[in-house]
Amino acid sequence: MNNMMIIGQYVPGNSLVHRLDPRMKITIIFLFVIFVFFANNVASYSILTVFAIITTAVTRIPFRFILKGLTPVWFLIIFTFILHLIVTKEGTVLFELLGFKLYTGALIQGFAISLRFFLLILITSLLTLTTTPIEITDAIEDMLHPLKKIKFPVHELALMMSISLRFIPTLLQETDKISKAQASRGVDFRTGPIKERLKAVVPLLVPLFVSAFKRAEELAMAMEARGYQGGEGRSKLRQLKIERIDIFVLSLFILVIAGLFLTRNY
Amino acid sequence: MDITFKDVSYIYQANSPFSHKALEDLSFHIPSGTFVAVIGHTGSGKSTLIQHLNGLLTPTIGEVQIGDYFINADKKPENLKELRSRVGVVFQYPEHQLFDETVAKDIAFGPKNFGVSEQEIESRIEEIIPAVGLDKQLLERSPFDLSGGQMRRVAIAGVLAIKPEVLVLDEPTAGLDPRGQREMMDMFYRLHKERKLTTILVTHSMEDAVRYADHVIIMNKGTKYMEGTPEEVFIQRDALNKVQLDVPEVIQFINSFEERFHIKIPFKRQSVQELAIQIQQVLKGAESSE
Numbered sequence: 001m002n003n004m005m006i007i008g009q010y011v012p013g014n015s016l017v018h019r020l021d022p023r024m025k026i027t028i029i030f031l032f033v034i035f036v037f038f039a040n041n042v043a044s045y046s047i048l049t050v051f052a053i054i055t056t057a058v059t060r061i062p063f064r065f066i067l068k069g070l071t072p073v074w075f076l077i078i079f080t081f082i083l084h085l086i087v088t089k090e091g092t093v094l095f096e097l098l099g100f101k102l103y104t105g106a107l108i109q110g111f112a113i114s115l116r117f118f119l120l121i122l123i124t125s126l127l128t129l130t131t132t133p134i135e136i137t138d139a140i141e142d143m144l145h146p147l148k149k150i151k152f153p154v155h156e157l158a159l160m161m162s163i164s165l166r167f168i169p170t171l172l173q174e175t176d177k178i179s180k181a182q183a184s185r186g187v188d189f190r191t192g193p194i195k196e197r198l199k200a201v202v203p204l205l206v207p208l209f210v211s212a213f214k215r216a217e218e219l220a221m222a223m224e225a226r227g228y229q230g231g232e233g234r235s236k237l238r239q240l241k242i243e244r245i246d247i248f249v250l251s252l253f254i255l256v257i258a259g260l261f262l263t264r265n266y
Numbered sequence: 267m268d269i270t271f272k273d274v275s276y277i278y279q280a281n282s283p284f285s286h287k288a289l290e291d292l293s294f295h296i297p298s299g300t301f302v303a304v305i306g307h308t309g310s311g312k313s314t315l316i317q318h319l320n321g322l323l324t325p326t327i328g329e330v331q332i333g334d335y336f337i338n339a340d341k342k343p344e345n346l347k348e349l350r351s352r353v354g355v356v357f358q359y360p361e362h363q364l365f366d367e368t369v370a371k372d373i374a375f376g377p378k379n380f381g382v383s384e385q386e387i388e389s390r391i392e393e394i395i396p397a398v399g400l401d402k403q404l405l406e407r408s409p410f411d412l413s414g415g416q417m418r419r420v421a422i423a424g425v426l427a428i429k430p431e432v433l434v435l436d437e438p439t440a441g442l443d444p445r446g447q448r449e450m451m452d453m454f455y456r457l458h459k460e461r462k463l464t465t466i467l468v469t470h471s472m473e474d475a476v477r478y479a480d481h482v483i484i485m486n487k488g489t490k491y492m493e494g495t496p497e498e499v500f501i502q503r504d505a506l507n508k509v510q511l512d513v514p515e516v517i518q519f520i521n522s523f524e525e526r527f528h529i530k531i532p533f534k535r536q537s538v539q540e541l542a543i544q545i546q547q548v549l550k551g552a553e554s555s556e
Binding site: 061062065174178180181182183184185187206207210 | 281282283284320322347351353354355365366375376379380424428
């Protein structure tokens with residue numbers, strides 16, 4: 001089950017994308033997510049697709065692995081596509097079957113929206129695939145820094161994020177362990193009527209919560225024992241720095257966006 | 267039940283950048299009623315191995331046979347549940363699996379899932395509670411109010427109440443105090459004899475392996491590194507040191523004794539006390555012959 005999930009999973013590497021400043025990555029991806037919605041013809045979509053594919057290739061993460069990891073999302077993409085085929089009634093009728101008319105507009109629209117969806121998910125999953133959770137939280141803390149002026153607890157938020165990210169794999173492992181232990185005691189999570197299967201979750205959830213609370217308490221104690229007091233006056237081990245390569249990649253991205261705006265229909 | 271592994275390999279997350287071979291070409295045979303110790307360094311594949319024993323994992327390549335159940339990449343037995351009622355697994359830190367309101371309910375959880383009648387469950391609990399060294403007064407308490415050692419015993423009772431024919435123990439005494447460790451291992455050994463179980467003990471402790479096991483399997487990097495009776499395996503000090511394992515204390519002593527006094531004492535799995543008596547006799551013999 002969790003073998004298939006790659007969202008939020010970091011794949012170690014030393015590619016250009018891996019080495020990019022995380023703030024730069026977040027900015028670029030944020031902008032990309034916005035600009036995907038500006039694409040409206042073949043040329044502009046192609047530019048974005050080519051950008052996404054080249055970026056993926058640069059990470060050196062096997063494309064097949066990424067596609068396989070997106071399996072849960074495929075369902076959504078295909079669902080959107082089919083929904084558009086049925087609902088959209090634009091353009092000429094392509095063919096008619098049992099009273100259902102398929103329009104060319106529907107085909108184009110469905111394809112465009114699915115592609116948009118795919119690009120969004122591909123690019124955003126690249127962020128977590130190439131950036132360690134620590135880097136992401138560091139970047140977010142740094143980018144939210146101005147909000148400190150209005151007393152927004154930036155450091156605390158970043159800490160909460162990094163702790164939750166840190167414990168996702170631990171919790172997954174724990175779930176796997178406990179579900180195996182209970183399966184050995186005759187619990188069947190996979191078959192049987194829904195009611196029985198829901199009941200089977202209790203022996204899984206109770207131990208999971210117990211250990212999560214215990215772990216939280218231990219962590220809090222360990223942090224206090226080491227004198228942790230929050231963000232005030234705390235120095236950083238990893239300093240984020242914009243390098244020349246970051247500027248270069250940003251310029252490339254600006255070129256891509258310029259290309260998008262030159263080719264799109266108005 | 268006999269247990270046979272035939273060229274078993276297991277790969278975690280095959281076809282991904284995280285793919286990792288945990289077992290490689292593992293073959294062995296465990297006759298019914300044997301006490302087997304599986305020993306190896308962390309990451310040697312011990313835990314993966316035991317998950318094959320009740321169908322939690324299916325071998326990527328090869329076949330596992332437990333009694334009449336065959337498990338391989340193509341087919342899992344349809345009656346997995348039946349297999350699991352006959353192979354009881356005590357995982358590492360089993361106290362993490364406790365969840366029910368009372369100790370009694372938690373112990374009854376396993377047998378209930380396998381369709382054992384209420385009456386039978388009750389009599390099993392009666393029998394198991396003293397065997398694992400718990401007090402009957404604890405039965406109506408919440409398992410979360412107990413001490414760590416008591417929780418461990420409750421969890422183990424929960425597996426034993428299933429009355430398995432094969433008992434798999436993954437470092438069952440880790441984290442207990444020395445006396446608790448000894449009591450618990452003696453309890454497992456007694457059950458092993460009384461119920462004629464096939465017991466598979468995963469352990470780091472050479473001493474436990476020497477004391478209880480009939481047969482020893484040493485794992486290294488997912489493969490079988492050595493196999494045999496404790497007498498055969500534990501005298502090979504150099505081979506054991508190579509995979510960061512030590513020979514048991516008794517053998518260490520016999521070796522240094524031989525080096526120092528040039529008197530050879532054969533290793534026959536004697537305890538420290540027995541060895542002391544033996545040495546006494548050997549020394550007396552040496553005196554009288556002079």
